[in-house]
Structure formats: C-alpha cells, structure tokens
Amino acid sequence: MTIEQEIRFYFSSEKLMFWREKLRKFEYRGQYYELTVMYDNPNPAYTFYAPSIDGRLRLRVANPIGKDLDITKRRGLVSWKQRIPEFQNEKIRHENEIEFNFNPSELQAVQIILEMVLKCPKISSYERRRSHYEGDEIHITLDEFPFGLMLEFEAGGNVKDAKERLTRMITQFGLNFQQASIYSCDDMYRALCLEKKKQPKPDILFNDPDMPCL
Secondary structure, three states, rough: EEEEEEEEEEEEEHHHHHHHHHHHHHHHEEEEEEEEEEEEEOOHHHOOOOOOOOEEEEEEEEEEHHHOHHHHEEEEEEEEEEEHHHOOOOOOOEEEEEEEEHHHHHHHHHHHHHHEEEOEEEEEEEEEEEEEEEEEEEEEEEEEEOEEEEEEEEEEOOHHHHHHHHHHHHHHHOOOHHHEOOOOOHHHHHHHHOOOOOOOOOOOOOOOOOOOOO
16 A cells, blocks of 8 residues: 655636646646546445544546547546545645556446445545646646645655655745645535535536635
C-alpha cells in the first residue's frame, strides 16, 4: 500500500486562466474528464465513513478531453484511500492508497460486482476536469470542480524529504501552508452548502443549477 503526501488549495473558477499560465513551465501530462463514484461497506457496523476508519472506496472512469482526445488513454480505476489518523489535521495530508486499473469497457461488470454481488451502497459521486503536470519530482493537478478549482501537489518518498520538496514547490507558486485546505472535495462542497444555506446533494455535477461556488 502506497503512502501519499499531498497539499491542496481551493480557488474560485475565475482563477482558471491564472493558474494555467503559472503551470505552463511544467511538463503537461494531459487533461481528463473524470466521474468518481464512492461506495460504502455493505456491513453498516464497519462503515468506511466512521472516524475510526475514515476511508473511501472509489470507482472512477477518466476520459481524455480537448486536444488530448485519444480513446486509447481512457481508463477505469478502483481505489481505496484512507487518511492516516495522526496526520488528520495537518496541512500536508498523509493517506494510504491502493488502486488497480481496468479497461473502461468493463465498467458495467465492475459496477455489478460492487453493487449487486458485494451489495456496496453508493454514497455519492462527483465530476471534475483534471489537468496533470510534472515537475521537480512533484505531481501537480489542477481540478475544475462544479463549485471551483483545486490545485494539488503530491510527493512520494519519505516524510521529511517530501515535505521539503512540497514546501519549495508551493513557494514557487506564491502559496504557503496557511492557505492550504484539509478538506476533500466533498468536504468543501458540504462546507459551501452550509455557508450559502443550500441543501447538499449526493452528486456534485456540472449541470446542477443550484451549485454553491467559491
């Protein structure tokens, strides 16, 4: 199981071109439209959403878009991601992650296994457009969510070295740890709903006319 170390920042959608320009000096790895569905344990006694577990079972399909349109790059993914408790409130998130890829043509079979065989209840879903970049041993993603943008920096390796590399990278962008968020995308969505007095929905979609925005 891999340990991910990452730090993320949220912005309004109006900052899209600003951050794209900032990212031009890094190696561009393509843009994808992603739909992610999250499932829970079929046994409520062991729900993945309990604070003692705090994990996410995710089914995702990613399709290349724009100038990167190439159906051979489509991919399906099943992943398990779990926050490491001792780092829960730190700006650099430490998470255990395990994943495997599958051919998107087999999506229906994977859904049948999860939903009809294992009886995993669907909890929520979200859409995003994700652009990938690489630089200085850091993987950078710029996500366009229905409610706004998320800029994320991810480093592998040991904790101390990764923190130093992440610190150097975010400094290049004029950012600092105080500006970072500990919220996942669904946490941010719920926080925006609360702030703007809207009822949260299980699916975070681009065509939602009542979407709260950053």
